[in-house]
Amino acid sequence: MAAMMGAAAGTPGGLILDMDGVLYVGERPKPGLVELFAVIGERPFVLVTNNSTLSAADCRARLARMGVAVPLVAILTVSQVVGCLLPTLAPRASRALVLGSPPLRAEVVAAGMRLVHSAAEVVVVGLDRALSHQRLTEAVRSVSAGAALLATSFDPILLTEEGIEPGAGALVAAIAACVGEKAVCVGKPSPLIFEIAAAQLGMDPGQILVVGDSLRSDVAGGQAVGASTALIHSGLPEPGLAGGPAPDLSFDGLVELARWLAERWSGEGGGGGGGGEPG
Numbered sequence: 001m002a003a004m005m006g007a008a009a010g011t012p013g014g015l016i017l018d019m020d021g022v023l024y025v026g027e028r029p030k031p032g033l034v035e036l037f038a039v040i041g042e043r044p045f046v047l048v049t050n051n052s053t054l055s056a057a058d059c060r061a062r063l064a065r066m067g068v069a070v071p072l073v074a075i076l077t078v079s080q081v082v083g084c085l086l087p088t089l090a091p092r093a094s095r096a097l098v099l100g101s102p103p104l105r106a107e108v109v110a111a112g113m114r115l116v117h118s119a120a121e122v123v124v125v126g127l128d129r130a131l132s133h134q135r136l137t138e139a140v141r142s143v144s145a146g147a148a149l150l151a152t153s154f155d156p157i158l159l160t161e162e163g164i165e166p167g168a169g170a171l172v173a174a175i176a177a178c179v180g181e182k183a184v185c186v187g188k189p190s191p192l193i194f195e196i197a198a199a200q201l202g203m204d205p206g207q208i209l210v211v212g213d214s215l216r217s218d219v220a221g222g223q224a225v226g227a228s229t230a231l232i233h234s235g236l237p238e239p240g241l242a243g244g245p246a247p248d249l250s251f252d253g254l255v256e257l258a259r260w261l262a263e264r265w266s267g268e269g270g271g272g273g274g275g276g277e278p279g
């Protein structure tokens with residue numbers, strides 16, 4: 001099926017690509033993945049994810065298993081963004097309680113924090129598949145006593161090979177329901193992660209196309225920093241978004257995106273494009 005082309009999206013200079021649901025679902029690559037990276041070639045891109053359970057090296061290894069080689073520096077995980085921004089967002093904190101996976105905890109430690117099980121000064125919430133009621137209780141007590149609350153994302157659910165599962169946003173909502181405290185989100189749709197990605201590209205957001213499968217995280221976040229946006233239809237359910245953000249472009253999948261990029265870039269010369277089939 002042909003791409004629906006929006007008037008607002010010009011020829012992108014660089015790409016910010018969401019990974020989960022766009023490039024792959026779990027260990028299953030999306031059709032057109034290898035073709036897309038053939039079209040991208042040497043053009044600048046950053047792969048971003050709100051998934052805090054994988055390190056950048058994990059993401060790179062997963063893509064390699066799918067036949068796509070990307071440099072480590074082209075991957076930006078929300079855990080890395082947490083580590084980067086912790087000193088700014090919680091400047092006086094040194095005791096951190098992390099609801100999350102080893103890659104997230106490693107970034108928090110690398111940012112100079114001591115991991116604690118109670119009485120934390122900052123609570124960092126990512127996807128925690130081993131969460132216990134006791135640890136949730138200690139997070140609630142710390143925030144109630146004044147700890148800063150940082151979230152890797154507000155995404156309530158994520159897509160896996162087995163179906164949907166509660167995301168970090170569901171855990172944040174549980175804490176917020178107890179204490180009425182608003183969390184600071186560092187992942188998409190926060191401008192924070194997009195600004196870091198744009199800085200890595202060395203580009204003004206107006207030159208960048210943000211590609212994702214979430215209206216709430218990718219499209220709204222990209223629009224907030226002034227980038228063009230493209231929605232890939234993955235089947236991610238996003239209830240309650242009627243009349244929500246409208247992407248500049250909409251594609252059924254990566255095959256259609258690759259074709260559109262190849263067409264846009266073919267008229268330019270230079271770069272590494274040219275591998276796609278003209279529509």
Ligand SMILES: [Mg+2]
Pocket residue numbers: 018019020021022212213214
């Ligand atoms: Mg996604």
